[in-house]
Amino acid sequence: MGQGQKGSLDKKEGKKKRDESPQPEDRKKCRGCRFPLLVALFQLLLGVAVTAVAFLMMAISxxxxxxxxxHWAGIILCLVSILGFILYCITYVPDDRMSMQFIVKLLYFVLCTIGLVISVLVMAFAGHHYSQTSSFSCEQVGEDCVCKLDQDDPIARTFTYEGASDCELITGTLTLYFLIQIVLNLAQALVCAVGAFILWKHRYQVFFAGLQISSPSTQQWQKV
Known part of the structure; x- marks a missing residue:
């Protein structure tokens, strides 16, 4: 085979490899899957849900x-989600060379950790009150509902819920709201944990080496 034919074949193979390499447009197909857009979206939805349920509970008494x-836990998570959207909108710069990006990432990591702690705290309170209200014995006294853990115990602690027109709101509806808060804050804690873990892993476990590893058919950029 002559040198001209060999050079022609090499050029064709090189062109084929370039054509099969990932195109910039392909990276934009899953733009909605990029971190932290989905995490921030879930945080916003859960924060709104926790806040809404809390205000419904306040309406009972x-x-x-x-x-x-x-409601404070939901509001805090909404603020965390807004910071996540800001982080998503910031242009990615390798090695965190942009100080604004580093500051937002640090704040988002810290707030995700705080959100996780707050969600666990809310679950503890909600679990305690759920077990408490599910064991109540209540009676209507005027416009208030007076409840005891043990109706036969004369020195048992009394809980008075003002403005409760029906004790069924305390023993039934309020108990259900506590259970919903446990579920919502459990999901909220998991989402915050995922957000903090992904950000920590991206920052400290991998880094972009700038090496292009080629194969017979494709060329791909890989994180090392």
């Missing part, structure tokens, strides 16, 4: 304590 109506 104004005497409910702040720890019993964790």
């Amino acid at each position: 104004p005497s409910l304590l702040t720890r019993e109506t964790p």
Whole structure:
């Protein structure tokens, strides 16, 4: 085979490899799957749900304590999700050369960790109150609902829920809301844990080496 034919074949093979290499447009096909868009979206939905359920609980009786109506946990998670959307919109710069990106990533990691702790705390409160209200014996006294853990115990602690027109709201509806809060905050804690873990893994376990590893059919950029 002559040198001209061999050079022609090499050029064709090189052109074929370039044609089969990933195109920039292919990376944009799953743009909605990029971190942290999905995590931030789930955080926003769960934060709104937790806040909405908490305000529904407050409507049952104004005497409910702040720890019993964790709207604050939902609001905090909504703020975390907004920071996640900001992080998604920031252009990616290798090795965190942009100071703004590094600051937002650090804040998002810290707030995800705080959101995880808060969600676990809310689950503990909701679980305690759920077991408590499910064991209540209540009676209507005027416009209030007076509940006891043991109706036959004269020195048992009494819980008075003001403005509760029906004790069924306490023993039934409020108990259901506590159970919903447990489920929502469990999901919220898992999402925050996933967000913090992915960000930590991306920052400290892998880095972009800038090496192009070729194969007989394709050329791909890989993280090492």
